[in-house]
Amino acid sequence: MRHGMHILLLGSGGREHALAWKIAASPLVTKLWCAPGNAGIAREAECVALDIANHAAVIDFCKTNAVELVVVGPETPLVAGIVDDLAKAGIKAFGPSKQAAQLEGSKGFTKDLCREFDIPTGAYERFDNAADARAYVRAQGAPIVVKADGLAAGKGVVVAKTLAEAEAAVTMMFEGSFGAAGAEVVIEECLVGREISFFALCDGETAIPLASAQDHKRVFDHDEGPNTGGMGAYSPTPFVTPEVHDQIMSRIILPTLAGMKSRDMPFRGVLYAGVMLTAQGPKLFEYNVRFGDPECQVHMLRMMSDLVPALLAACDGQLKNFNLRWYPDPALTVVMAAKGYPGDYKKGTRIDGLDEAAKIEGVEIFHAGTVAKDGAILANGGRVLNVCATGKTVTEAQARAYRAVDLIRWPDGFCRRDIASQAVAQERGD
Ligand code: AMP
Numbered sequence: 001m002r003h004g005m006h007i008l009l010l011g012s013g014g015r016e017h018a019l020a021w022k023i024a025a026s027p028l029v030t031k032l033w034c035a036p037g038n039a040g041i042a043r044e045a046e047c048v049a050l051d052i053a054n055h056a057a058v059i060d061f062c063k064t065n066a067v068e069l070v071v072v073g074p075e076t077p078l079v080a081g082i083v084d085d086l087a088k089a090g091i092k093a094f095g096p097s098k099q100a101a102q103l104e105g106s107k108g109f110t111k112d113l114c115r116e117f118d119i120p121t122g123a124y125e126r127f128d129n130a131a132d133a134r135a136y137v138r139a140q141g142a143p144i145v146v147k148a149d150g151l152a153a154g155k156g157v158v159v160a161k162t163l164a165e166a167e168a169a170v171t172m173m174f175e176g177s178f179g180a181a182g183a184e185v186v187i188e189e190c191l192v193g194r195e196i197s198f199f200a201l202c203d204g205e206t207a208i209p210l211a212s213a214q215d216h217k218r219v220f221d222h223d224e225g226p227n228t229g230g231m232g233a234y235s236p237t238p239f240v241t242p243e244v245h246d247q248i249m250s251r252i253i254l255p256t257l258a259g260m261k262s263r264d265m266p267f268r269g270v271l272y273a274g275v276m277l278t279a280q281g282p283k284l285f286e287y288n289v290r291f292g293d294p295e296c297q298v299h300m301l302r303m304m305s306d307l308v309p310a311l312l313a314a315c316d317g318q319l320k321n322f323n324l325r326w327y328p329d330p331a332l333t334v335v336m337a338a339k340g341y342p343g344d345y346k347k348g349t350r351i352d353g354l355d356e357a358a359k360i361e362g363v364e365i366f367h368a369g370t371v372a373k374d375g376a377i378l379a380n381g382g383r384v385l386n387v388c389a390t391g392k393t394v395t396e397a398q399a400r401a402y403r404a405v406d407l408i409r410w411p412d413g414f415c416r417r418d419i420a421s422q423a424v425a426q427e428r429g430d
Helices: 014-024 055-064 075-079 082-088 107-117 130-140 163-174 242-262 295-302 307-315 354-358 394-407 421-428
Strands: 005-011 029-036 069-072 092-094 124-127 144-148 157-160 185-189 194-203 207-209 218-220 224-227 232-235 268-278 281-288 331-338 363-367 370-373 376-379 383-390
Touching: 005 014, 005 055, 014 029, 014 295, 014 307, 014 363, 014 383, 029 055, 055 082, 069 082, 069 307, 075 082, 082 092, 092 307, 107 124, 107 185, 107 242, 107 281, 124 130, 130 144, 130 163, 130 185, 144 163, 157 163, 163 185, 194 242, 194 295, 194 307, 207 242, 232 295, 232 394, 242 268, 242 281, 268 307, 295 331, 295 383, 331 394, 354 363, 354 394, 363 394, 383 394, 394 421
Parallel strands: 005 029, 005 069, 069 092
Antiparallel strands: 124 185, 144 157, 144 185, 194 207, 194 268, 218 224, 232 331, 268 281, 331 383, 363 383, 370 376
């Protein structure tokens, strides 16, 4: 393993702050940059104002600064082929190629892969026009799920309870609400059960599962209100039992890796499966091709192994004899968001009390959307802070995280108060 490595991390959210925190702790690394980063990431890495959509600019930066590894946080540059462009320039990058990133970039691609390789998922059809899509919806009946094929910043999925809702979603997508992402639509059976996320580090052939984690997608307590990017997460989750874990690995993750390899698009990076635990067993409803946000935050807190050799082994096809070790203590993160999120919200509001909150035992605060101005921390996005904590139990981690939340003075922010409450109830024996 090389020492004195130069690494560039791409992204600016809480996921990237957690990755920066973990990468900066590696004894292998002498220099870490993050583009574009945020006020919290600036504590771990040197932030650089690079436009990450400009692949040539990223390549130039890497060459000038002898960067040996680029770690790509978000999906957009992956789907745009940044890993391929870096590879052509002789620069190693962690994340899937453009072709392999279709697992997130095209919902139809993933559904066809499931059909071809017998991976359990809901029944579906793909459509390129509204009339046929509406006819299919009417034939299938509600509830039914309507999805824009391409990337739509987490907003391209409508779980329609009625036919009218489903038809309205079809119309909206084909009228161009999601631009090119909605030029094709997937209509899918509505799966019923508990929703869980499953993550595996992959090198094209081998998959090493990450610790189990669960997120909370709805904006308000008790899973009410609209879907968001994620309002909190915790790890481990009692809902991924050893049996469920084995079923997901053998029926979903490994056939996906084998299928992608046979299509000459080996998947390297983090494969993140959205899975419904249905009465007929686990079924895949979506893939993402990167670490979760906010699940990555709890993964990084629980990962005992050095992350950097794991990322390199994934890039180099060397995961076969690799082992990832985890701390047994649970970790939890509470997302603090700007009031109004996931709708309209104000930027530039002031946040105080962060240093005091971070002093609580086991607490780590990652920044998801902040800027520093004249010595103050200001909100600069919808999801703004990730207040994380570890503890001997989920109950202890939860208590620590909310104690920290209560010390943060940000009148324009809010959070859910029930992150991990089901796991806490399970610990109590309810
Ligand atoms: P996504 O934007 O793809 O993460 O999907 C948003 C949410 O829609 C997921 O977190 C699920 O709760 C839900 N969803 C997606 N596909 C299905 C499905 N086939 N059946 C039921 N719910 C679904």
